[in-house]
Amino acid sequence: MYEQGVIRPPSEASSLLIRVTRNCPWNQCLFCPAYKGVKFSKRTVEEVKEDIDGMADELRGNSDVKTAFLQDADSLILPVNDLVAILDHLKEKFPKIDRITTYARARTLKHKSIDDLKHLKQAGLTRIHTGLESGSAKVLQMIKKGITPEDVVTGGRHVMEAGIELSEYIMPGVAGRALSEEHAIETAKLLNLVRPHFIRVRTFAMHPQSPMQKMVREGIFVPLTDDEIVAEIRLLVNHLDSMHSYFSCNDFSLNLLMQVDGFLDEKKEYMLNELDAFLSMTKRQRQVYTLLHYSGYNRYPLSVVNDQNVMDQVVLEIEKLERSGGEHGFDEYIRMLKTYQLPQPQTDNWC
């Protein structure tokens, strides 16, 4: 028997999940339902070692495990010596492991010294995933992220200087309409300073129970349409340096243009062209592509809208939505489809 948390990045689907803390020590981000209502606690080294022993027993005869992920939302909040003891034990029990990753908050990373992080790297920690969401101080404050742009830059640089891979998550759409432009430009500015290995895009969609619904009712927050989110991503990519960071829309189906993906120093022009190609389509073509995408056909190229048969069939469906729901019928239906695709426990990250 061993304990597991509910959240991991999609890239860790086949990794061993080692729970070193429970839940999130911050737990206040307005967009994040992951750990609401449950308390944060640290686990002891002995508890975690017992879990690792349990996994080793269960997987006896299948010791080819090569990757592990330390849960939950902010593992680096544990003392470095505890983490090193856990990493040492993990590698002793699973000698073929060559990638160990975890989540950490920017503020926690800022308070870890470069030497501490180097120590963790030597012990086997290879990659840290962290939620930036936005580079704008105003947006970070609005969504109660509990970090500042300075935390992000200092924490991110500590990780990079320690030689650990850094994956920063960003959230187009989370700023709403009023702060969209600032969100895109300030996020690009911060990423240009940190220059992480990965920039992973997690398009915002509002959870039905999110406290942000109240902000919508009060008119404080106006959600963006999908077309506006694509325009926001276009502005962001345009402001990013052509650096050797991997910009990825590909591993999250709420990202409308999943093909916008690749190293910025190799594919920035291609990515801008794809974003422009979408934005220059007719409104009907954009609606057809969007409806197909959120209905599960999310690997179609943009050229699908040149297929008249597809257009004819999907436009019929869009017209039905417009007849039944009025001028917002289409957007409301897309919002509902996106809600169904919100990250589920054990399949995606919020941190």
Ligand code: SF4
């Ligand atoms: S996004 Fe991350 S830091 Fe924020 S509440 Fe959720 S788990 Fe905690």
